[in-house]
Amino acid sequence: MSLLTKRLGKKPAVAFGSGIRLSARFRIEDVPVDIRETGWKIFSGRLDKEHDLIDCISFALMESMELRQAFGFDKHFLQHGLRLLP
Numbered sequence: 139m140s141l142l143t144k145r146l147g148k149k150p151a152v153a154f155g156s157g158i159r160l161s162a163r164f165r166i167e168d169v170p171v172d173i174r175e176t177g178w179k180i181f182s183g184r185l186d187k188e189h190d191l192i193d194c195i196s197f198a199l200m201e202s203m204e205l206r207q208a209f210g211f212d213k214h215f216l217q218h219g220l221r222l223l224p
Contacts, residue, residue: 173195173198174195174198174202187217189214200220205222207220208222209222
């Protein structure tokens with residue numbers, strides 16, 4: 139959503155987000171405290187990487203769900219060893 143907002147503006151980002159929220163093909167996960175803490179450990183432990191905190195929380199959540207693919211355009215997911223779709 140951040141990339142869409144920055145590149146295209148808020149209105150297209152809201153439209154895209156609404157489509158995701160209404161789709162049966164996607165689900166939005168709340169992040170439990172232990173996942174946030176794992177994300178913080180990744181973030182604070184890799185000072186040589188430019189991953190931001192939300193990336194690291196996403197990495198931790200994906201690892202907890204045994205997911206290896208992400209829909210996105212963020213090179214940080216590739217650097218973390220994930221496969222980007224499309």
